[in-house]
Amino acid sequence: MFQINRICCIGAGYVGGPTCSVIAHMCPEIHVTVVDVNESRINAWNSNTLPIYEPGLKEVVESCRGKNLFFSTDIDSAIRDADLVFISVLSNPEFLAEGTAVRDLKEPDRVLIGGDETAEGQRAIRALCDVYEHWVPKARIITTNTWSSELSKLAANAFLAQRISSINSISALCESTGADVEEVALAIGMDQRIGSKFLKASVGFGGSCFQKDVLNLVYLCEALNLPEVASYWQQVIDMNEYQRRRFACRIIDCLFNTVTGKKIALLGFSFKKDTGDTRESSSIYISKYLMDEGAKLHIYDPKVLKEQIILDLSQPHISEDPHRVSELVTVSVDPYQACQGAHALVVCTEWDMFKELDYEMIYDHMLKPAFLFDGRRLLDQLHPRLQNIGFQIETIGKKLTTSRIPYTPTAGVPRISINPEPPTKKTKV
Numbered sequence: 001m002f003q004i005n006r007i008c009c010i011g012a013g014y015v016g017g018p019t020c021s022v023i024a025h026m027c028p029e030i031h032v033t034v035v036d037v038n039e040s041r042i043n044a045w046n047s048n049t050l051p052i053y054e055p056g057l058k059e060v061v062e063s064c065r066g067k068n069l070f071f072s073t074d075i076d077s078a079i080r081d082a083d084l085v086f087i088s089v090l091s092n093p094e095f096l097a098e099g100t101a102v103r104d105l106k107e108p109d110r111v112l113i114g115g116d117e118t119a120e121g122q123r124a125i126r127a128l129c130d131v132y133e134h135w136v137p138k139a140r141i142i143t144t145n146t147w148s149s150e151l152s153k154l155a156a157n158a159f160l161a162q163r164i165s166s167i168n169s170i171s172a173l174c175e176s177t178g179a180d181v182e183e184v185a186l187a188i189g190m191d192q193r194i195g196s197k198f199l200k201a202s203v204g205f206g207g208s209c210f211q212k213d214v215l216n217l218v219y220l221c222e223a224l225n226l227p228e229v230a231s232y233w234q235q236v237i238d239m240n241e242y243q244r245r246r247f248a249c250r251i252i253d254c255l256f257n258t259v260t261g262k263k264i265a266l267l268g269f270s271f272k273k274d275t276g277d278t279r280e281s282s283s284i285y286i287s288k289y290l291m292d293e294g295a296k297l298h299i300y301d302p303k304v305l306k307e308q309i310i311l312d313l314s315q316p317h318i319s320e321d322p323h324r325v326s327e328l329v330t331v332s333v334d335p336y337q338a339c340q341g342a343h344a345l346v347v348c349t350e351w352d353m354f355k356e357l358d359y360e361m362i363y364d365h366m367l368k369p370a371f372l373f374d375g376r377r378l379l380d381q382l383h384p385r386l387q388n389i390g391f392q393i394e395t396i397g398k399k400l401t402t403s404r405i406p407y408t409p410t411a412g413v414p415r416i417s418i419n420p421e422p423p424t425k426k427t428k429v
Helices: 016-026 039-045 057-064 075-081 101-106 119-132 146-177 181-189 210-223 227-254 282-292 306-313 322-328 335-339 352-356 359-364 380-389
Strands: 006-010 031-035 069-072 084-086 111-115 141-145 263-267 296-300 329-331 344-347 371-374 392-395
Touching: 006 016, 006 075, 016 031, 016 057, 016 069, 016 084, 016 101, 031 075, 039 069, 057 101, 069 075, 084 119, 111 119, 111 146, 119 141, 141 146, 146 181, 146 210, 146 227, 210 227, 227 282, 227 344, 227 371, 227 392, 263 282, 263 335, 282 296, 282 306, 282 322, 296 335, 306 322, 306 329, 322 329, 335 359, 359 380, 371 380, 380 392
Parallel strands: 006 031, 006 084, 031 069, 111 141, 263 296, 263 344, 296 329, 344 371, 371 392
Antiparallel strands: none
């Protein structure tokens, strides 16, 4: 039987780097080389400051880097010497969640390997199974044909995104009826047929996979003349966009129908806690909608660099004028600086540290009335105390403020709309 002694992984990003680092860690007899055309990224993998943040990743890399784990820009040599090249030989989709990637790799729910139904394809599948069997029980390794493997990846992320959009749709209904979406999620999640995971209402899902994979599914259905199926999955994306716009409109509405020139503190910019990844983060779109209305944003995130925040907000589909971004956006070094003199505080990422802040001090240094928008239901246990301090609190899927401070709307109205017309045409990928 063919045995794998050397592995080459093309791409040192969020998937290739952690995946092959764990393979090297769990298979010390296998020589693993991760290659990339981006020299600065490879240099970062070879330094004390890795290019991505994942809990436990630094320890894994340092345990085997220079022994059987190598990062290089010499792509040709690595491919030539390899017994297996990720991912051009087999379909081996990853099911990693950022923030828990190392744990997901060491203790996977399943490993999925797809390949051609030929003798050569089956030998390749068997060889890769042997690699994973170093630490993954055989019962958790699934082998399929290539189409089943690839479609399983798209369907898994589409189903997870669908659950988030579903509970977010219910959150809008809860705010209109007086129900609490957390109570509703608990009640339906205890039904074993449904389960409790991915029923957390928020400002919407982000990350590199959910939107991309759902849109891939939409495109595939359209290409195969399945318009009804394509339309069904498109609604998952549409609901996510609606939730983001709805939250931004709520901020504007509470701040007396205008945020022009007002300082708003955004706490959190990564798409979720325990990662520095900002791809498709809801914070980007909340920032866009508020910038469109002239708000002055002061943004803090414990893991996202200033350069990345400015880069994300300067993308053409977010802001047509990069100079305007520099005028409206300030990246703060700590959350207290971000909130100093702010009209409102907006929690956009569920970092645990935000539960430990000194909110009395924050309130004392904010303009009054001081608004707090909890876009992640992160501060649920603190809401009564925060209200006693004096905050006007708005959250997802629940009415908290019994009586808002009255105001007389001006002639101006927000330029953004919860239901923009016509609908934005989705990018096909």
